[in-house]
Amino acid sequence: MEECPHHIRLVVSEGRGLWPEYFSNDTSKLGECEFFLISEMSSQMIVHHPYRSLTALQGTFSLTAEESNLAWSIVNDHYMTDLPLFFPPHTIAIMAILLALVLRPNQTGLQSASGSAGSIASAAQAALASAGQAKSGTSEKQGGKSKVQRLAIWLAESTIDIEGIIDCTQEMISFYETQEQYNEKLTREQINRFVKARGLDK
Known part of the structure; x- marks a missing residue:
């Protein structure tokens, strides 16, 4: 990234430190x-x-400090996916707020939330579905509504792409499920087999 450039030799040396079996001293391969x-x-x-x-x-x-921090963490996490390349920033921000509001009531963070990804998906889908229904009908008054319901009403009254928010939400939930099941040793072995099968280790 232009904002924080790293010299190619530094990247290669860091890579060799983490995965010595995959990185050589040849910086031209990384440049390629x-x-x-x-x-x-x-x-x-x-x-x-x-x-x-x-x-x-x-x-x-009216996000609390904890909800804001959780939404901020979700935005940080979305950079580990391809979402920034396909969706506008406001869609990502709303998805992060939605997930933060759905995760916040009973969970203390994404670590504990990832175990119940199915229930998170259901809650997020229900909120977005109510926004879609409200878009076609009349919206209710916001008094006494939960934050998720207020978000759904706000989405219904806006022209924001709800399908895009649904896609982003599903992608992030899938990402958290994958992260929970990630096994570094198995992944290294699979990469090693792939590299050797293709003869790329020479």
């Missing part, structure tokens, strides 16, 4: 990989960040 990545992305390398939208919407939904 970078060009393949740029080519694959069709040189569309501008990524807009959702932090500004998230900060602007905190007051709208």
Whole structure:
């Protein structure tokens, strides 16, 4: 990233420290990989960040400090997916707020929430479904509503792409499920087999 550039030799040495069996001292291979990545992305390398939208919407939904921090963590986590390349930042910010509001009542963080990803998905889908229904009908008054219900009403009255928010929500829930099941030793073995099968270790 332009904001925090790293010299290719530093990246290679860090990689050798973590995965000595996969990295050689040849920096040209990493440089070649970078060009393949740029080519694959069709040189569309501008990524807009959702932090500004998230900060602007905190007051709208009266988020507590814990809910804001959880939403911020979800935004940080979304960079480990391809969501920033496909969805606008405001969609990501709203998805983060939705997940933070759904996760917050009974959970203390994403670690404990990932175990009940099915129930999180159900709650998030219900909130978005009620937003879709309210869009076609009349919206209710906001008095006495929970934050999730107020968010659903707000979404129903806006022109924001609810399908996009649903896709983002499903992607993040899948990401958290995958992270929970991640086994580094198994992954290293699979990568090693792939590298050796292709003869890329020479």
